[in-house]
Each structure stands twice: as C-alpha cells, then as structure tokens.
Amino acid sequence: MAKKKSAKSHDKKPGKSILTKDSLAFLERYLNNPSPTGFESEGQRIWLDYIKPYVDTHLVDNYGTVVGIINPEAEWKVVIEAHADEISWFVHYITKEGFIYVRRNGGSDHMIAPSKRVNIHTDKGIVKAVFGWPAIHVRTAKNDPVPTTENIFLDCGCASKEEVEKLGVHVGCVVTFEDEFMVLNGRHFTGRALDNRMGGFMIAEVARLLKEEKRRLPFGLYITNSVQEEVGLRGAEMIVERIRPDVAIVTDVTHDTQTPMMSKVQNGDIACGKGPVLSYAPAVHNNVLRHIVKAAEERKIAFQRLAASRATGTDTDAFAYGAAGVPSALISLPLRYMHTTVETVSRQDVEDVIRLIHACVRSLKPGQDLRYFK
Numbered sequence: 001m002a003k004k005k006s007a008k009s010h011d012k013k014p015g016k017s018i019l020t021k022d023s024l025a026f027l028e029r030y031l032n033n034p035s036p037t038g039f040e041s042e043g044q045r046i047w048l049d050y051i052k053p054y055v056d057t058h059l060v061d062n063y064g065t066v067v068g069i070i071n072p073e074a075e076w077k078v079v080i081e082a083h084a085d086e087i088s089w090f091v092h093y094i095t096k097e098g099f100i101y102v103r104r105n106g107g108s109d110h111m112i113a114p115s116k117r118v119n120i121h122t123d124k125g126i127v128k129a130v131f132g133w134p135a136i137h138v139r140t141a142k143n144d145p146v147p148t149t150e151n152i153f154l155d156c157g158c159a160s161k162e163e164v165e166k167l168g169v170h171v172g173c174v175v176t177f178e179d180e181f182m183v184l185n186g187r188h189f190t191g192r193a194l195d196n197r198m199g200g201f202m203i204a205e206v207a208r209l210l211k212e213e214k215r216r217l218p219f220g221l222y223i224t225n226s227v228q229e230e231v232g233l234r235g236a237e238m239i240v241e242r243i244r245p246d247v248a249i250v251t252d253v254t255h256d257t258q259t260p261m262m263s264k265v266q267n268g269d270i271a272c273g274k275g276p277v278l279s280y281a282p283a284v285h286n287n288v289l290r291h292i293v294k295a296a297e298e299r300k301i302a303f304q305r306l307a308a309s310r311a312t313g314t315d316t317d318a319f320a321y322g323a324a325g326v327p328s329a330l331i332s333l334p335l336r337y338m339h340t341t342v343e344t345v346s347r348q349d350v351e352d353v354i355r356l357i358h359a360c361v362r363s364l365k366p367g368q369d370l371r372y373f374k
Contacts, residue, residue, distance in 0.1 A: 082199025106230030
C-alpha cells in the first residue's frame with residue numbers, strides 16, 4: 001500500500017528559500033507601484049490580484065483596505081495585518097513663476113528632498129518634476145540653507161502657474177518619489193516604501209504557503225492590508241470594527257540601529273539579519289506574545305526583542321484597543337533608513353518573518369483562551 005503524501009511543510013530548512021520567482025516578481029512590481037496615503041487603490045489592486053488564488057473570498061472597505069479571507073464562514077477569526085500606504089507630498093502652492101511648494105502627506109522627510117525626482121499624480125497622468133535646490137557654487141558659509149518644509153520646492157519645467165495647471169497639476173495633487181526596487185549584495189532588498197508594503201508582501205506569502213500545504217484551517221483567517229497607517233492608523237481603526245477578530249498579529253518595520261548616527265540607548269539594539277523583532281508594550285497582549293515566542297523557539301527561528309514603551313506606533317495599537325479589545329501582538333522587520341528612498345531590509349529576515357507568522361497561524365486553536373486570568 002502506497003504511503004499517503006503529507007502536506008508540504010514550510011518550516012525553516014538551512015539554505016532553502018521559501019520565496020519563488022513569481023513571488024519576487026510580485027514584490028518588485030508591488031514596491032515600484034506608488035501607493036500614497038489616501039491614494040492606495042492601484043497598489044491594492046496589485047496586491048489583491050496576487051492573493052486571490054490563495055483565499056476563498058475578499059472584501060474591500062469604503063477607504064480601500066483589502067482583506068483576503070480563508071474560511072469566511074468560521075466564527076473564530078484571526079487577523080494577520082500590514083499597512084499598504086507610503087509617505088508622500090501634496091501640491092500646496094503654485095507660484096506665478098511655475099514653482100510648486102508642497103505639504104507632507106504622512107511623515108515625509110524634507111531633509112532628503114533636494115535633487116530628488118518625483119511623480120506628480122494628476123487626472124491626466126504622471127507629470128515629472130524634481131525637487132530643486134541652489135547649486136553649491138552660489139551658497140556661502142553665511143548663506144547655506146537647510147532644507148525645510150518651507151523652502152523645498154518642485155520644478156516641472158514650466159515658466160508660469162498657467163503652464164503648470166495646463167499639465168493637470170493643481171493644489172491637492174499627490175507627489176511621490178521616483179525610485180525603484182533593487183537588491184544589494186544579493187541579500188538585501190532596497191527601495192522606497194518598504195515601510196510597509198514589505199509587510200503586505202509577507203502576509204501575502206503566508207497565504208500562499210497555507211494554500212500550497214492544502215491544510216484547511218479550523219478558523220477564519222483575515223489577511224488584511226490596511227490603508228492610511230502613516231496618518232494615524234486610520235485604516236486599521238476602521239477595519240477592526242468591521243472584522244471584530246478574536247486575535248490579531250500585526251507586522252510592520254522597526255529601526256535597525258547598527259548604522260552610523262543611530263543610538264542604541266534611545267532605540268534599542270536591533271540588527272538586520274538577526275531575525276524578526278518582537279515588541280513589548282501595553283498594547284501587546286502577553287499571551288499572544290508568548291504564543292509567538294513559543295512558535296519561534298519550536299521552529300528555531302531567531303528573534304530579537306524591543307521595548308516599545310507607551311505605544312508601538314503601529315496598527316497593533318488600533319487592533320488592541322478597537323472592537324472592545326482584541327488580543328494583539330506585533331512582529332517587526334528590521335529596516336535601515338526609514339522614510340527615505342533607500343529603505344533596506346535583509347532578505348533572510350523577510351523569509352523568517354513569513355515563517356514565523358505562518359507558524360503562529362498554524363498553531364492557533366479556535367476558542368483559545370487568551371485572557372490574562374480567569
């Protein structure tokens with residue numbers, strides 16, 4: 001009698017990657033596509049198209065948060081969540097000479113803006129522009145300006161306000177940096193908006209692995225890609241009320257503190273390449289965190305720890321304190337150069353976050369009692 005084949009296991013095997021050519025192609029396409037806060041729809045379509053084969057159904061809420069659902073009929077609900085939006089700028093004021101001043105949309109960094117290329121998103125399509133800056137030749141020790149939100153400006157090659165407006169640019173148009181995904185030294189992913197579309201990629205890969213295993217979960221799994229995190233966790237605040245899950249595992253990025261000018265005293269001792277980061281904070285439910293630690297130890301997945309103080313600053317806070325209180329925890333990906341166009345993460349960490357979330361989901365049990373005490 002032939003032995004019955006067991007379901008695929010995606011536990012860590014040294015030297016073996018869980019990422020496929022298709023998943024890496026999706027990652028590059030997803031990261032290169034702009035998804036500014038409040039204007040995430042194109043990125044969300046790319047994400048949804050990728051996960052559709054791995055889920056039973058999906059929903060899209062009024063502001064664009066997308067949820068892929070496995071076992072939608074189940075009463076017990078588990079969320080794995082990331083956020084889809086990236087920082088950007090708004091067109092704020094157009095001078096009569098045709099220069100454009102901007103306002104932040106999220107935590108955009110004015111210090112990196114000068115000399116950057118950008119895309120202005122209009123109803124007529126993309127308008128190319130650059131952040132201009134006075135040449136070094138005309139600056140002196142007494143007159144060497146520092147970039148601020150009041151002096152950085154865009155130049156789209158126009159000589160008047162009317163010419164700018166003829167291109168379709170108006171106050172309120174959103175602006176994103178023009179930088180694309182690349183790989184450093186074969187083992188680091190670099191680009192803009194890894195915060196936190198890398199999270200969206202990782203939870204999508206968990207859905208793929210679960211589908212490949214052909215193992216039906218005994219609860220409903222809600223793979224959630226939320227909007228508007230960069231302006232106050234707004235998408236998560238809305239979707240937690242709609243799903244009302246029993247457990248939430250959130251993934252986001254956190255600071256690698258090994259590079260120059262980073263303080264370990266202020267930000268902890270966190271390194272790219274040393275594994276997922278587990279946070280301690282009031283919003284992080286102790287029993288869910290213990291479940292994650294146990295899953296990591298059983299699968300021999302290295303992890304790091306971080307004390308987040310009053311708040312995690314991530315969608316974990318929105319899930320934890322929404323829907324009458326949802327037991328929630330945070331698994332973070334170490335990242336260098338946050339909110340720049342060269343955000344950088346370790347491929348190994350990406351794979352280990354995927355493995356850890358996958359292991360946590362597989363080992364959850366419907367009705368699991370997560371109360372602090374009875």
